[in-house]
Amino acid sequence: MLKCRTVWKKLAPLARSSSTLCRQNVKRTGLNNGRIPTCVPAANMSTGPGGLGGDNLKYTIMVGAACVGSLTYAYFLLKGDQKRYQERIEEITTRSQRSSKEEAATVQSEPPAVEATQTEAVPESVPEAAPSPEEPSPPAAPAEEPAAPAEAAAPSETTAPPPADEPVVEAPPEEAATPVAAPVVEEAADSTPASLKVPSHSPYLLIGGGTASFAAARSIRARDPGARVLIVTDEPDLPYMRPPLSKELWFSDDPSVTETLRFKQWNGKERSIYFQPPSFYINSEELASAENGGVAVLTGKKVVHMDVRGNKVKLDDDTEISYDKCLIATGGVPRNLQVIERAGEEVMKKTTLFRKIEDFKSLDNVSRNAKSITIIGGGFLGSELACALGRRSTESGLEVIQMFPEKGNMGKVLPEYLSNWTTEKVKREGVKVIAEALVKSVTCKDDKLEIHLKDGRLVKTDHIVAAVGLEPNVDLAKSAGLEVDSDFGGYRVNAELQARSNIWVAGDAACFYDIRLGRRRVEHHDHAVVSGRLAGENMTGASKPYWHQSMFWSDLGPDVGYEAIGIVDSSLPTVGVFAKATAKDTPKAATEKSGTGIRSESETEDTATSPVASVTPLPPVAHKDDYGKGVIFYLRDKVVVGIILWNVFNRMPIARKIIKDGEEHADLNEVAKLFNIHED
């Protein structure tokens, strides 16, 4: 698609110059239309009047023969062009709409003597042409008429490029429009720049090209047969999933992973981070005409204005797209620390705000060249990146520092005892953890960054990764007149994710009402999938509230992997039920703590599958600190509102059920039994 555009763009100035050249020649030589055979006498008019003497006769014959010869030549040239025409038409008719051909025919019947420049011709015929992606073709038709005859006229103008050469009259009218439309439209492109690429209407318009948007597109297509879905994204990439950017992609053995963006899933199979390859999508020009509809993605375009009354949006290139149903899935933008923003250009250049593919590529590059990287932030993203980089540090000698204001990693999510335990695990991954760190200022000195903490500590590093939260993107709220939530941020929507009668919001940007857990805004991948899917269902008439509770997960090294669901906030009272660690669970930890002096054996037993039978059951004191696996309940008014499955997997349905029930349970140990934590 883009290639064609560049080719057409290149041909445009050529066509323009050749057509102006032709027109100038026409004016100069006084020839009008080569296509009209009656031109012959016109050419002869320049010869002398009667009085045919011998010399005059020879002269007349010579001139006559020359004219006949040149006209015959022109005729064959045009025939050849017609052939090329036909071929191109066949190729294009598979794409073009039938109705646009009829439009072209009616527009063609306009008097060809439209001497006006191409740009003038376009606005004239625009009102006649129905809004469709084929819009450029009809306007181009009259525009190319003045050009083509002029070009066909003088046989010497064979230098004109083939597209511009195409004759108008001989070829059937409707077929003339589309092929020549290409270079000519580019000349007229200034008045309708993106009409070639951007459809003017889409029944389903999805703003944002991330996980929620893709899930909605899939949902709409599944439920509305032949649906036409247009995704508009300001990123250059097709929809992709984010979690691997801070996890799996870093553990890949493939050196070209930054190009392929492929990773190994939990089941061993490899896949790309892109949800679907490009062949899944159709071109936005084909969206209106595709027989069975499809999903088209417009990349590199930002929606800057939304007119809710008029049901249309405006892009950053001033084109407008009208819609029937619209989804806002604009996600968010990484937050930055004020101290870094104030620190100046030098510091900003050495700071990464991690979210997109380009950030992954750039950080991967930095990690190969820098000596020291500091991650500011102790939440999911910060901790995952710290562990990923920490693992790299063992090979490359890279220093990885992580600092955050909380007491331990995931301090806002995990209860304190678990957060401390996790921090120790993160340290084992090769990360220098600085807890209770508040950044006072950052300066750049001798090409190194100096981070001054409020307690006086100084950290010197080469590069900073700021993972301090996400700012939901509510840029369209003002123009659209949509409500923004003051507590959680994001667009405020109801339980069915609806903001207005034909506008829905899903994903990170949606502050929605959860019937069970109350109003909230969730920034996790599965929520984007679930809410996107729900929005898609509701856009096709389902009217379902947010009911299926989404989950999330995180992996921090080989010892810490958990899945969670619901409201998991460390400020809530928790009840954690852990399996008393046996040697089988964590052989290394057990032998090390017991101090039985068989450390060397424990190292080799890292890979052994048989339990270390010789180790006697440890006294409860040592066990207390070993949170190998278990389940943690988060309570609000005695009701379980959140659950973490700590190193136990495939039990999410039970957790989901407990949250859905919303019951008060007297003994949570009994509830914990449902999870069978001692089994694998």
Place this chain on the structure above:
Amino acid sequence: MSSVRQEGKDKIIFVTKEDHETPSSAELVEEDPNDPYEERGLILPNGEINWNCPCLGGMASGPCGTEFKDAFSCFHYSKEEVKGSDCLEQFRAMQECMQRYPELYPQEDEKSSSKTSQDSTEESGANSTSASEQDSNTSQPDTESTAES
């Protein structure tokens, strides 16, 4: 014997395998099979196919979505002795379409796509809810291949 500890507002319980061997006394609310809000598996309570089931991956929504829906619907409602034997035309059309998009429908899936149709209908009764749960659980809920369900 389990050990219980309190650290501020957080309670920590350690349990042995034996502690958890006795059946749980926790009561769960009975499920309503016709709850309209619930996520459904492949087959809806009214017998229709749930095209939005995560288990189908992108099959019903991709470029060959229409052909897939035709073929699978025909199969689902087929009353023939050999189920789907009257749907060869639709399956052929679907395969033809899929061959035009080898990237989306890798050729080895030719067998598995029809296999999945049969598997799905067999499993649907038993696994409908768990299939949808599972797919919401997996780290990568959106997969290209229909073989995973």
